[in-house]
Amino acid sequence: MRVQVRYFASLRESLGVESEVIDLPEAVVTADALRAWLAARGGVWAEHLAPGRPVRVAVAQRMAQPGTALSEGQEVAFFPPVTGG
Amino acid sequence: MSDTVRVQSEDFDVGAELNRMRLGKPAVGALASFVGTVRDVNEGSGVSDLFLEHYPGMTEQALANIAVEARSRWRLIDTVIIHRVGLLQPTDQIVLVIASSAHRGDAFEACQFIMDYLKTRAPFWKKERTPDGTRWVEARDSDDAAAARWAGRAAGSNP
Numbered sequence: 001m002r003v004q005v006r007y008f009a010s011l012r013e014s015l016g017v018e019s020e021v022i023d024l025p026e027a028v029v030t031a032d033a034l035r036a037w038l039a040a041r042g043g044v045w046a047e048h049l050a051p052g053r054p055v056r057v058a059v060a061q062r063m064a065q066p067g068t069a070l071s072e073g074q075e076v077a078f079f080p081p082v083t084g085g
Numbered sequence: 086m087s088d089t090v091r092v093q094s095e096d097f098d099v100g101a102e103l104n105r106m107r108l109g110k111p112a113v114g115a116l117a118s119f120v121g122t123v124r125d126v127n128e129g130s131g132v133s134d135l136f137l138e139h140y141p142g143m144t145e146q147a148l149a150n151i152a153v154e155a156r157s158r159w160r161l162i163d164t165v166i167i168h169r170v171g172l173l174q175p176t177d178q179i180v181l182v183i184a185s186s187a188h189r190g191d192a193f194e195a196c197q198f199i200m201d202y203l204k205t206r207a208p209f210w211k212k213e214r215t216p217d218g219t220r221w222v223e224a225r226d227s228d229d230a231a232a233a234r235w236a237g238r239a240a241g242s243n244p
Contacts, residue, residue: 009138009210010221054224061143063206077140081224084137084168084209085121085180085200 001026001072005034008079011055014048024070031057032066034076054081088152088164090145094171097181106163106185113162117192118183119200125175127222130215137170137179140208144168147207155184155199158238159191166199168209198235205232 006019028037035057039049049055057064058077070076091097099120107113123135152164165183173179180203184195211222 006140008140008208009212058140058143058208061140061146063147077143079140079208080210080221082205082208083211083222083224084139084207085204085228 001029001070003034003070003073004075005038006075006077008077010080011048011078015044029070030066031059031064031068031070031076034070035066035078038078049078055079056081086156086162088149088156089166090148090152091165091167092139092141092144092148092170093167094169096169096178097167099178099181102165102167102181102183106165106183110162110185112187113185114187115189115192116183116185117189117196118181119196120178121180121200123173123175123177123179127213127215130217132175132213132215134175134214135173135177135179136212136214136219137168137173138210138212139168139170144208148203151199151202151206154202155195158198159184159186159195160188161186161191161195164195164199166203168203168207170209201228201231201235204228 001024002021003024004021007015007017012018028034035049039046056079059068060074103116103118106116125132148166152166155164162185167181169179182196182199184192186192205228212219213222
């Protein structure tokens, strides 16, 4: 499955990546599994996407839960808790 | 009945927006508005400017969803949510929320609800410049608490 992954705000700066297209292994089918797969890259990825870090995820531009399923071609975004207003 | 959402770098005119929601709309008996502005101090440091980032597409949709949620809870005529992005200075306006209704209770509560949900659900992020450099603003637990108090509450019961 191929997805586009985007990063925002402090997370984008920490990871040094704004957007990437990823061909996921078959086992990666949820938002949380994608986060763990990215964290397995090690380095800043492991540090900033570690379980317990305050990271939010959106799937298809809607706030998602860890168990939210991913589909082919979707946009997935990771970002810190929001601070607008 | 309309819900207006705008995300823009330009400033907004509160008076003009209020007039637009009142003139030609004789059913309106109450307009409640909130304006958020840039403070020159945060977490004990001086703030010389603020950069607001958003997630184009998702941000607008999230704000529209909040307006729909407010409309499901209170008797509203129109709502407006305008949020600025980009570089802002202390005293600049950041956000405007207006709710109109026949009677004040609905407008007051809806305005507060929209702001509480916006603070926790709409993808915006603030980066501020202080004498020590730039830093991303961290989310506050008090904002989560403010949004959570609306859960399960019916219209007419102010938290």
